[in-house]
Amino acid sequence: MADLVLRRLSKRYGEHEVVAGVDLTVEAGEFISLLGPSGCGKTTVLRMIAGLIEPTGGQIAIAGQDVTRLPPHKRYLGLVFQSYALFPHLSVHDNVAFGLRRQGVRGAELERRVDEALDLVRLGALAQRMPRQLSGGQQQRVALARAIAPAPRVLLLDEPLSNLDAQLRADMQIDIKRLQRELGITTIFVTHDQAEALSLSDRVCVMSAGRVQQIGTPEDVYHAPANGFVAGFLGRSNRLRGRVIMKSADTITLKLPDGTELRGLGSASLGNDAEAIIRHEAVQVAPDAAGNATVVLRSFAGANVQLVLRLDSGLELIAECPSATAEAQLVPGMRAAVAIASDAIFIAP
Amino acid sequence: MTRECRAGLLLVSPLFLVLLGVFIAPLALMLPTSLHPYVAGRGILPGWTLANYAEILLDDYYLEVLGRTLMLGLSVTVLTLLLGYPLAFVLTRLEGRARTLLTLLVVFPLLLNLVVRSFGWITLLANRGLLNNALRDLGLIEAPIRMMFNLTGVLVGLTHIFLPFMVLILVAALDAVPRDAEAASATLGAGPAKTFALVTLPLTIPGMFAGAVLVFVLSISALVTPRLLGGPTYRVMSTVIYDAFLGTLEWPAGAALAFLLTAFALAIIGLAGMLTRRWTVAA
Amino acid sequence: MNARRIHPLLTILAGLIFFFLLAPVLVVVLAAFNTTSYLTLPPQGLTLRWFTQALHDEAYIRGIFFSLRLALSATLLATVLALPACYALHQRWLPASQTIANLLMSSLIFPAVVIGVALLQYASLTGLRGSFLLLMLAHVAVVSPYIVRTVLGSLATSDPALEDAARVLGTTRLGAFLLVVLPNIRPGLIAGVVFAFITSFDEFTISVFLLPPGQATLPVAIFTAIEHGLDPSIAAISTLLITITAVLLVLSERIAGLRRLV
Numbered sequence: 103m104a105d106l107v108l109r110r111l112s113k114r115y116g117e118h119e120v121v122a123g124v125d126l127t128v129e130a131g132e133f134i135s136l137l138g139p140s141g142c143g144k145t146t147v148l149r150m151i152a153g154l155i156e157p158t159g160g161q162i163a164i165a166g167q168d169v170t171r172l173p174p175h176k177r178y179l180g181l182v183f184q185s186y187a188l189f190p191h192l193s194v195h196d197n198v199a200f201g202l203r204r205q206g207v208r209g210a211e212l213e214r215r216v217d218e219a220l221d222l223v224r225l226g227a228l229a230q231r232m233p234r235q236l237s238g239g240q241q242q243r244v245a246l247a248r249a250i251a252p253a254p255r256v257l258l259l260d261e262p263l264s265n266l267d268a269q270l271r272a273d274m275q276i277d278i279k280r281l282q283r284e285l286g287i288t289t290i291f292v293t294h295d296q297a298e299a300l301s302l303s304d305r306v307c308v309m310s311a312g313r314v315q316q317i318g319t320p321e322d323v324y325h326a327p328a329n330g331f332v333a334g335f336l337g338r339s340n341r342l343r344g345r346v347i348m349k350s351a352d353t354i355t356l357k358l359p360d361g362t363e364l365r366g367l368g369s370a371s372l373g374n375d376a377e378a379i380i381r382h383e384a385v386q387v388a389p390d391a392a393g394n395a396t397v398v399l400r401s402f403a404g405a406n407v408q409l410v411l412r413l414d415s416g417l418e419l420i421a422e423c424p425s426a427t428a429e430a431q432l433v434p435g436m437r438a439a440v441a442i443a444s445d446a447i448f449i450a451p
Numbered sequence: 452m453t454r455e456c457r458a459g460l461l462l463v464s465p466l467f468l469v470l471l472g473v474f475i476a477p478l479a480l481m482l483p484t485s486l487h488p489y490v491a492g493r494g495i496l497p498g499w500t501l502a503n504y505a506e507i508l509l510d511d512y513y514l515e516v517l518g519r520t521l522m523l524g525l526s527v528t529v530l531t532l533l534l535g536y537p538l539a540f541v542l543t544r545l546e547g548r549a550r551t552l553l554t555l556l557v558v559f560p561l562l563l564n565l566v567v568r569s570f571g572w573i574t575l576l577a578n579r580g581l582l583n584n585a586l587r588d589l590g591l592i593e594a595p596i597r598m599m600f601n602l603t604g605v606l607v608g609l610t611h612i613f614l615p616f617m618v619l620i621l622v623a624a625l626d627a628v629p630r631d632a633e634a635a636s637a638t639l640g641a642g643p644a645k646t647f648a649l650v651t652l653p654l655t656i657p658g659m660f661a662g663a664v665l666v667f668v669l670s671i672s673a674l675v676t677p678r679l680l681g682g683p684t685y686r687v688m689s690t691v692i693y694d695a696f697l698g699t700l701e702w703p704a705g706a707a708l709a710f711l712l713t714a715f716a717l718a719i720i721g722l723a724g725m726l727t728r729r730w731t732v733a734a
Numbered sequence: 735m736n737a738r739r740i741h742p743l744l745t746i747l748a749g750l751i752f753f754f755l756l757a758p759v760l761v762v763v764l765a766a767f768n769t770t771s772y773l774t775l776p777p778q779g780l781t782l783r784w785f786t787q788a789l790h791d792e793a794y795i796r797g798i799f800f801s802l803r804l805a806l807s808a809t810l811l812a813t814v815l816a817l818p819a820c821y822a823l824h825q826r827w828l829p830a831s832q833t834i835a836n837l838l839m840s841s842l843i844f845p846a847v848v849i850g851v852a853l854l855q856y857a858s859l860t861g862l863r864g865s866f867l868l869l870m871l872a873h874v875a876v877v878s879p880y881i882v883r884t885v886l887g888s889l890a891t892s893d894p895a896l897e898d899a900a901r902v903l904g905t906t907r908l909g910a911f912l913l914v915v916l917p918n919i920r921p922g923l924i925a926g927v928v929f930a931f932i933t934s935f936d937e938f939t940i941s942v943f944l945l946p947p948g949q950a951t952l953p954v955a956i957f958t959a960i961e962h963g964l965d966p967s968i969a970a971i972s973t974l975l976i977t978i979t980a981v982l983l984v985l986s987e988r989i990a991g992l993r994r995l996v
Contacts, residue, residue: 152902153901154898154901154902173901173906174898174901174902175901175902175904175906177902179902180902181898181899181902183895183898183899187893187895187898189896189900189914191917200900200903201904204904204905204909252903455825455827456827456828456829458822459823459825459828460828461822462821462822463818463819463822463823463828463838465815465819466815466882467838469815469871469874469875470837470841470875470878472871473853473871473872473875474841474844474849474875477849477852477855478848478849480852480855481851481852481856484855534751534754535751537747538748538751538752538755541740541744541745542748553752555983555984555987556752556755557752557755558983559979559983560755560756560759562929562936562979562982563759563936563975563976563979564935564936564952564953564956564972565938565953566938566953566956566957566960567762567953567956567972567975567976568758569960570762570956570968570969570972571757571759571761571762573960573964574758574761574762574969575758575761577964581761611754611758614751614754614755615755643741665843668843669843671845672845672846672847672848674846674938675938675939675957679957689845689847692847692851693851696851696854696855696943697854697942697943702855705851706851706855709845709847709852710848712845712847713845713848716843716844716845720843
């Protein structure tokens with residue numbers, strides 16, 4: 103298995119810079135996600151790694167070898183497409199054998215490796231079917247088998263699960279993770295679904311507008327966001343606008359229009375407008391008849407309950423708590439005490 | 452990008468060069484010919500003149516040919532529209548096997564040789580052809596009706612040749628009318644006839660226009676059918692050009708006429724394109 | 735979706751128009767089998783006499799072979815030239831790809847007689863009068879639009895990811911085109927090729943100006959025969975043409991489906 107290094111990778115179309123200098127080092131055997139909203143450049147980065155798009159600047163190195171100018175068929179990578187891209191005129195078996203045949207593998211060796219790949223995705227019995235006879239989930243797994251059969255150095259996945267329904271998606275996520283662990287293959291996974299990225303990856307690379315916002319473990323990017331974008335993109339948050347009235351070495355004080363002062367960590371400048379980002383689950387709620395807030399709305403979401411609370415100062419916050427707690431039993435009209443830990447407030451420009 | 456451009460040029464050039472060499476170049480070469488004087492008995496002379504073009508636009512003989520050609524084109528267009536629309540309409544209301552079969556039967560004459568099709572009409576329309584013989588045998592007529600070597604024959608022949616084009620274009624236009632629009636019209640109280648007149652027909656006008664332009668341009672360019680069904684004495688632009696080049700060898704006059712025909716065709720297509728753009732922008 | 739009810743009058747009208755469309759074809763086939771040399775309804779008797787006569791006629795036989803040679807070579811060359819051009823246009827490697835595509839298909843609507851006479855003069859001037867090559871190239875120019883149209887249409891509806899997948903799995907662009915793209919546009923390609931072949935075989939207007947002396951394509955041979963006087967053997971040879979065309983059309987529809995043809 104190989105490591106992958108991206109150095110100042112960029113892509114420009116005319117005036118528009120889709121990818122603006124991405125630096126990334128992926129260790130051999132690591133599972134890393136490129137996470138970001140549509141248009142952030144993550145798919146472009148993936149396609150540049152695959153060789154399908156030519157970078158306007160920067161380098162790509164696999165296992166120490168500079169592959170930036172190498173055509174796709176010489177890079178020995180695996181790519182799973184969002185639309186699966188199975189060859190409709192070939193059977194499942196021939197689809198999986200395609201990459202192996204290009205490498206000159208024939209005969210018994212070919213059959214063995216095709217069977218191996220299909221067994222890994224548990225589709226051994228469907229080898230003679232045609233793609234159009236398979237369900238979405240099955241096509242997805244064939245696409246995976248096809249990509250890994252030629253033993254690629256790096257596995258690339260371009261939002262492979264977006265076309266599946268929720269249950270299937272959850273199942274496939276576990277399958278992919280297990281497969282990756284078993285094969286130990288370096289994997290780059292592109293997705294816009296932050297829950298997916300957090301649950302699958304060893305590290306997450308958050309992107310926005312063509313730039314890397316933060317690279318870190320799922321815990322890092324979730325609990326210690328590097329900037330306002332990351333803080334807001336991961337998890338579900340309250341966003342409150344105000345002005346920075348005080349800034350010290352490690353704390354920023356933000357004053358909201360209603361007078362409330364919030365103290366937290368962040369990168370905003372003194373005197374400027376900024377935004378406080380507070381995760382829903384960071385809003386602490388306790389039933390209290392003498393509290394500082396009233397419950398306005400309650401929605402039950404299975405494992406969690408969402409509460410919309412209006413503070414006496416007029417401020418509205420959304421809180422999320424597990425369904426089995428006391429605060430989850432609050433209903434609209436009841437009073438509660440609301441508090442927020444200062445290390446759960448992130449203040450960004 | 453330049454690498455892509457170069458590859459693109461490389462891949463497109465061979466076909467383009469063939470078209471250039473066999474299509475554009477000969478046309479360009481014919482232009483000077485149309486501007487040379489011609490004297491009967493002595494052939495083409497060097498020198499330049501606009502006499503060939505002037506003659507076409509001023510001489511009664513040529514004007515008659517021009518007029519006949521354009522009128523023929525117009526008549527054929529109208530006839531194919533009138534006959535094609537009902538056929539297209541019924542075709543779009545069918546489904547599955549029936550529609551496939553009927554569409555094949557409409558496409559089939561298109562692929563058939565022009566000469567063969569004209570021959571079929573000759574067999575039908577000649578003085579001793581099928582139609583006349585049948586009418587005579589039934590005692591309905593004494594002398595044969597003259598349906599060939601005149602306007603009637605050519606009109607029938609050309610309408611037949613271009614009807615499939617019109618039908619296929621109209622089928623596409625009718626298919627593009629959203630079924631929901633017609634359903635909506637019905638729920639608002641309009642019967643089938645009203646729905647057709649107020650909803651379906653107006654929505655197919657762009658298609659009708661496209662079909663009309665195509666049929667008109669093809670009709671005024673037609674050679675085989677007017678020659679076979681109209682005979683050597685029935686003159687339209689194409690047959691005059693044919694005679695000029697293969698018969699009398701008056702190439703300059705023929706060339707001038709050919710360019711005039713081309714000018715008509717391009718003008719119609721250009722005008723149609725402009726109008727279509729104007730309408731789609733306004734819409 | 736329910737089939738709509740069609741007014742009976744409309745059906746009758748459509749039926750009549752249909753009959754008009756197919757009448758000449760039926761008449762020709764009838765005349766080919768008729769015992770008498772003029773047509774009557776009902777026919778006097780059936781015979782295969784005219785077919786034997788037609789198939790023994792030198793002019794027709796030579797016409798058939800000449801047309802076959804011409805149509806096969808023109809269609810083959812047109813396909814070889816059109817495929818790469820369509821690929822490049824589909825990938826938008828050139829600016830204004832749509833305009834270029836339209837230009838490549840412009841011979842469809844251009845007056846054929848004008849092209850014919852222009853080529854005649856061109857051939858005379860360059861001493862290529864009667865050259866088979868020139869005639870063949872002229873046919874390539876005339877039939878390639880049919881191939882360009884169907885291939886571009888097929889490429890437009892094909893999945894671009896297929897080519898990418900093949901390239902990542904180890905093929906060059908050319909390999910991807912041959913192994914993956916081509917098999918998937920095969921129906922459209924076949925429809926275009928069949929149309930092109932039939933068009934070339936049937937072509938009259940340009941061929942008549944460019945024929946080598948003493949040679950004729952089948953349509954020209956039939957035309958000459960008609961100008962010399964009507965004769966049921968013309969009907970016989972025409973019926974053969976009709977049958978072959980019908981068979982090709984049905985085969986094409988089986989393989990490619992109706993969508994591609996129209």
